[in-house]
Amino acid sequence: MSESLKLTTDRLCLSQFLWSDPNHCQFLAKLETTLRIPNGRPGKTAIRTSDDGKQSLYQDNQFQWNHYGYGTYLISLVRPSFLQITDHNRSGRREYECIGKLSLTTWGTSGPIHATELFVSILPEYQRRGYATEATRALLEFVWTQFGLAELFAFATLDTSHTEAARAFARKLGFREKGLAKRFHSSGLILATEGMRKEIFLHTSTPITIDGDLMDVE
Template sequence: MSTYTEAVQVQSDFTITTPRLHISYFVPSNPIHTTFLAHLWNTPEYIASSGKTSITDSASAQKFIENRVVPHYYFRRYGMMLVSLKPHVDAFLVESTPIGTVSLWQGAPPDCYSVPDIGFCILPEHQRQGYATEAAKALIEHAQLEWGVLGVFGFCFPGNEPSRKTLEKIGLEFRGVRKLRVFGNDENMVFTLPGMAEDLGVYGVEP
């Protein structure tokens, strides 16, 4: 039987490419990955929108990736992915710059719905360049074609216009505001891929 560590070893070279980006699995043993996640989740902009987390340094980021992110890959194949600018050659050095994350996340019952939701987070200095849209579109397309994902939700708090605009650019459709149990019954704007059932109760979403 495969272990989570073996799964990551197999997946560490996995990449989805777009014109400007590549999307890969987080590898807990890679210090670039752990240091980047700690940095991203401690920017003032991230804390203002999502709150402070327990990820304060590379060591805590490594534990989070090992305990939460990798098991999700193992069971779902998708999860939280690292978004990097495509490598460029500077003299004899090939560099790849991490700039954010994109995720398809589906929790464990009962704290989940029957299809995953899309999420994204880009460093402030790389925002407003379309990277979140580019990465999310590519991940959803790959998930549909390769992993059999038939539906995708998008959630964001009312008033979060940047996230709403990105979800709409990805191609998701607004389906109203609902109190969602997976977010502590807080109100969220709900978006879905076109073609998903009109009755969101089919997916376990509260009326």
């Protein structure tokens, strides 16, 4: 996706998160303390300042976007803003308010297996309005059409106050519960698109670790 290309829905606009835009970097630092879906908890992050955000987005651009053609997207709420209204003329423009991000991260390996993880973060004041589902559905349709990307997984941390909401979100997208696992020292539930093989999201070369066998929940 080029910097000028945007994905739009009825209420939202998705565009590339840009390391070269100071406003994007500052917003990322603010957003990083927000609940991630479907992870079910705020992420532990080293991104606390605008400079941290710039470095993170630069790395995302150099690897994810350049290598795969997708990466971290800025979610903006679209609002009409009318500049002039007369009896014969009504001119206006759109305003974009940053409300979240949507990430597709592909964990590549030296072999043919690649695992693509999805998560989304929405500012608390904009949650429970369907924005996360609306943005994610639009992006999944786009990456399927453009890249044939259909196999994705997500990780939902267990035993938090947000676990059930996270599971419900993933189910809306058509993800299925594949099993229980441990990742980054957290116990959680693997959710994946239909037909995704276990060896893809459990490949030993990815940053996913499993204690013992994956316990089936289907």
